Amino acid sequence: DSRMDGIDILKQVKRNNPDVPVIIISGHGNIEIAVAAIKQGAYDFIEKPFNIDQLLVVIRRAMETSRLRRENQSLRRQDTGPTQMIGASASFKGLISQLDKVTKSNGRVMLTGPAGAGKELAARYIHANSNRASAPFVTVNCAGVAPDRMEEVLFGRENAERGVEPGLLEQAHGGVIYFDEVADMPLGTQSKILRVLVDQQFTRVGGNDKVRVDLRVISSTNRDLEKAIAAETFRQELFHRLNVVPIAVPSLEDRREDIPVLADHFIAEFNTVQGLPKRDISDEALALLQTMVWPGNVRQLKNLIERVLILAPGDNDTVLGASMLPTEFLDGIKRSAIGSDEGYLAKPLRDAREDFEREYLNAQMSRFNGNISRTAQFVGMERSALHRKLKSLGLTDEDRGAS
Template sequence: MSDILIVDDERDIRELISDILKDEGFATRLAGNSDEAMSAINTEAPALMILDIWLKDSRMDGIDILKSVKRDNPDVPVVIISGHGNIEIAVAAIKQGAYDFIEKPFNIDQLLVVIRRAMETSRLRRENQSLRRQDTGPTQMIGSSTAYKGLISHLDKVTKSNGRVMLTGPAGSGKELAARYIHANSNRASAPFITVNCAGVAPDRMEEVLFGRESVARGVEPGLLEQAHGGVIYFDEVADMPLGTQSKILRVLVDQQFTRVGGNDKVRVDLRVISSTNRDLEQAIAAETFRQELFHRLNVVPIAVPSLEDRREDIPVLAAHFIEDFNSSQGLPKREISDEAQALLQTMVWPGNVRQLKNLIERVLILGDGTGPIEARELPGTEDTDSGEEGRVVLSGALATLPLREAREAFEREYLLTQINRFGGNISRTANFVGMERSALHRKLKSLGVVTSAKAGARVAHVDDEVQD
């Protein structure tokens, strides 16, 4: 956008304004009625529009054209001019989104000041939007486990469609990253990705945040739905959306339009909707805190994001990725991870999932006193396990009270459970690591009551209850 569209039914006026603007270095286009104006806008949106309120022999007056422009091209500033100026017209124009109002006969210097100010505002707004579209957050997915590959397979299948996706999984597992991956690999990648933090917005402000507002004092303030036009609106933790707002969002999904708070005109939007939750929405429906109709609209393509426990094989590569990221973004030491530390990370409990792993790595890099490999003793929870005698293993209280045979079985069972889950249920890799033949490992597992079962696209091990009892 680099030109100014001048719309006036008086030829002398529009040509006069055009000549003045050309002398100042602006390019211009001219329109004498509403049809010519709309045709020019639809061909290419201008950088700015100078619009006469009263257009003789036109299907639309200036206010109608203004409404259409602000609906379909909200970033185009519109300066209203009129020879019949009064406060009511000015208020109506500003309320519909006009940048300013100038009464005929206008002062040339005043007109140029308003135009330059409006052009600068438009330029800054476009730059801000461009930066916001570029700053879409990380989209790179990391991993090689069976569970990870299954997730990527599902995500890739939905990237090129406009189908609504519902991402489910525990907190910190990477649901927003999965949503951004879908967006980055879709046909809408250059359009906005707007996140709605349903749990972080006060219920009494949710509709204003989503739909925007109109007021005489502040004009038109677009909401998040309007900002996401052409791109993706991501409802993070959608179960926390207020019940009253849910019915209005349902209507937006059906009609692809809405009304701003305090306004009367319909705003049309083209959106792809992605939602996420770590809660059971069917239970929320039963408890009448979530609308069943909205659930069916949002849950067109359900995709489960696995927990870190279900993809323990990915922990070393995720940790290495976070180290690289913290080095480039914060200048923290770029350290390797020792084999012992990797093994320990893979056996730890991760209730916070990938987010918890990332926070742990950052903590170790900040508090660490060296640049060499990260050792197991540096990891949280291991500070007090060193007995002071190299090579000595400290027994847990429960294990120390058992007879040797039972203690050995308990240790072997726990050890093999840990290793199988560490290697994602891969018996061959587990056997190779523990130094056993595959057939011998199978016999040992059977004798200890350890069985493998399918879970989240991977194989996990657990103790047979009958044997344990």
């Protein structure tokens, strides 16, 4: 359009292609025009007449700067996280079934579950198996960004000194934006994100032009958002926009049967990534792991496996036994089994045996997620005999749930 001047053309180019470096050459240069050009994202401003060698130097610098910026952005948004889901329990299979149903759509997903359960892994699984798999997966750590910087981080910014700096929303264009722990997003930012979800466009901080984006949104939280809404720390309308498909990620205690395969997976992973020895783990150690309380869920299990591989004695062929588990872990198991007030040695044989059977069977039932058939097979009892034993020990479903 001949009616557009250089600044107008610059604005249109940067709006449609923000990563393309632009050099303004003008025969009517003054400081005001130069400042306006740089503010709108120009790499440099050159007045006529100019030296061709000088122009070539500026072009080379602009191309190198653009290349480095693209590489930096690519590395920042590159999906380098794991996408493989590991498990075979009923809870795990139920989760995978739900995730597979949402991979081929663009519906917004809200992942709920305790810290360390694998919500980000579930989000990456959705992305990796969707039609956006080749596009970016960008994580927004809502709890890790200072509230006063959140909008610059999300929307980017424009200023005279540094030009246009795309934010995470812009970097995720065409792919997935993942709001990790969305309950920690500042209330003021929530209203602006709500507008982005409605309009699929936004304005950079310090800018005036609209930036259009095509995004799929996945969010996660370990908190009760309905309580946050009641406390007026989370916007109800945003909740309804994000919570189109709610999926609960089970805790590790809800999928104890997966602990052996998860342990083997982490041992192999640490061998590949860190060069730690690839060692077998004993059945006794696995049984203890399956009876442990896991407040940190899968993340805690992974950390424990790493610690054991680093500190356990013996060579690469030595099996990791129960005695090689951390001392505080073994002490906790021992206290749980014996009781905090008095041990088995202080009781008559009949009472001590009954206490042991109760603790043992309760632990095995927890290990197999309450599955009577699998527990009976493991402990070597007939299913009907186990039923009778559990009833005599007061280990009904109600009793176990209250314990």
